[in-house]
Amino acid sequence: MVKEVSDITVQKVWDVLNQIPDPDIPVISIVELGIVRNVAVKDNNVEVIITPSYSGCPAMHVFKEDIITTLTNIGAKKVEISITHSLAWTTDWLSNNVKEKLKNYGIAPPEQNSETEVLFSNKKITCPFCSGTYTKRTSQFGSTPCKALWYCNNCQQPFEYFKCY
Amino acid sequence: MTKFIVRLIFIKCLKAQPICNDEHKNARYNFCLRLADNNLILAQRLAEWCSKGPILEEDLAITNMSLDLFGQAESFYDYAAAVIESNSSADELAFLRSEREYLNTLMVEQPNGDFAFTMMKQMLFSAYTKLLYESLSKSVDRTLAGLSAKALKEAKYHLRHSSEWVIRLGNGTNESKERVQFALNELWLFVDDMFAMDENDEALITIGVIENTKDIKPKWLMFIKQILEEANLQITSNTNSISGGIKGIHTEHLGHLLCEMQYLQRAYPGAKW
Numbered sequence: 001m002v003k004e005v006s007d008i009t010v011q012k013v014w015d016v017l018n019q020i021p022d023p024d025i026p027v028i029s030i031v032e033l034g035i036v037r038n039v040a041v042k043d044n045n046v047e048v049i050i051t052p053s054y055s056g057c058p059a060m061h062v063f064k065e066d067i068i069t070t071l072t073n074i075g076a077k078k079v080e081i082s083i084t085h086s087l088a089w090t091t092d093w094l095s096n097n098v099k100e101k102l103k104n105y106g107i108a109p110p111e112q113n114s115e116t117e118v119l120f121s122n123k124k125i126t127c128p129f130c131s132g133t134y135t136k137r138t139s140q141f142g143s144t145p146c147k148a149l150w151y152c153n154n155c156q157q158p159f160e161y162f163k164c165y
Numbered sequence: 166m167t168k169f170i171v172r173l174i175f176i177k178c179l180k181a182q183p184i185c186n187d188e189h190k191n192a193r194y195n196f197c198l199r200l201a202d203n204n205l206i207l208a209q210r211l212a213e214w215c216s217k218g219p220i221l222e223e224d225l226a227i228t229n230m231s232l233d234l235f236g237q238a239e240s241f242y243d244y245a246a247a248v249i250e251s252n253s254s255a256d257e258l259a260f261l262r263s264e265r266e267y268l269n270t271l272m273v274e275q276p277n278g279d280f281a282f283t284m285m286k287q288m289l290f291s292a293y294t295k296l297l298y299e300s301l302s303k304s305v306d307r308t309l310a311g312l313s314a315k316a317l318k319e320a321k322y323h324l325r326h327s328s329e330w331v332i333r334l335g336n337g338t339n340e341s342k343e344r345v346q347f348a349l350n351e352l353w354l355f356v357d358d359m360f361a362m363d364e365n366d367e368a369l370i371t372i373g374v375i376e377n378t379k380d381i382k383p384k385w386l387m388f389i390k391q392i393l394e395e396a397n398l399q400i401t402s403n404t405n406s407i408s409g410g411i412k413g414i415h416t417e418h419l420g421h422l423l424c425e426m427q428y429l430q431r432a433y434p435g436a437k438w
């Protein structure tokens with residue numbers, strides 16, 4: 001029996017890419033994270049242009065494999081992944097909807113941008129659990145390149161902050 | 166199909182813009198290689214801290230910075246290879262070149278010493294890369310500009326982290342002050358080498374790919390003096406300096422570092438995960 005393979009459209013590619021979760025933060029997709037910059041389709045050949053989040057982020061290798069597997073599964077003949085650096089990835093690309101998802105997942109979403117940060121900043125990040133602001137930074141660096149460690153004095157919980165980039 | 170191919174060609178062009186002649190290509194290759202080597206060697210040094218940090222948060226911080234630098238190194242190696250249309254991979258450039266072929270500045274190859282020494286080294290170096298990437302992010306070479314804009318975001322985090330530690334240690338106990346002052350005195354020997362230039366830089370300045378590195382030094386010094394003042398530390402009066410990194414002439418420490426880093430590829434050529 002011959003399987004009917006419908007033509008792949010740009011929209012379909014975006015739709016399936018939007019189903020691929022970030023391996024570190026599975027509640028948001030790689031599209032929502034802003035990694036996928038462009039998609040081109042011709043005769044079921046697909047080209048996906050991506051940009052790295054952090055330079056050394058090990059998740060990039062997972063992204064690439066997931067993209068190839070997913071697109072091959074919907075019938076792509078050839079999948080080419082190109083990397084662009086011409087616009088550096090930034091957390092400013094995260095939509096309010098995505099920030100809400102991060103918060104509900106227990107990660108404080110990025111606030112303002114990193115340009116404004118000064119030495120020994122006493123900036124307060126809102127706790128994703130209790131929404132308290134009596135919080136303090138434990139470390140600028142956390143379990144993945146994109147996160148910092150914080151502590152909430154209101155509910156006495158450590159939490160992670162998706163830092164500005 | 167044509168549209169698709171045109172698009173592919175367009176993207177390939179973005180990867181290596183043919184904006185200049187062979188001489189400039191070699192200059193750009195060497196310049197990118199130098200940026201990559203600086204990042205790789207410092208990344209390897211910082212990785213030596215893994216599981217040895219003074220506290221868990223610092224263990225995470227140092228290894229995160231190491232990861233950023235490994236990533237930056239990989240991008241600059243890839244771009245260096247693309248510039249001269251070479252098939253060399255980032256892995257080959259990292260693992261199959263010998264000591265004399267490395268162009269990194271001498272500061273980054275120095276052993277970690279204690280935590281104060283590592284933080285001082287990180288502060289002196291990140292202050293330099295922050296200014297360098299700021300300048301390169303305006304380069305007419307769009308790929309170099311893009312890579313630098315990205316590296317700049319990371320350099321700022323590294324600089325903030327290490328500057329805070331230098332200030333904290335300088336104002337801490339007698340012991341911490343003594344150690345961080347010692348680090349400053351020792352590392353000052355390698356400051357001039359960071360700003361060294363050669364004929365590659367001259368060629369790239371003339372075509373607007375880079376700005377004159379000499380312009381960076383006064384800005385760097387101003388920033389460093391401000392941090393050191395807050396940290397109550399004194400710049401050493403010893404004006405000795407050594408240089409040679411840019412020519413591949415290194416201190417004894419680089420050979421030992423490469424020996425460990427390259428062991429696997431040297432012993433088992435072509436080994437893959």
Ligand SMILES: [Zn+2]
Pocket residue numbers: 127128129130131132152153154155156157
């Ligand atoms: Zn809380």
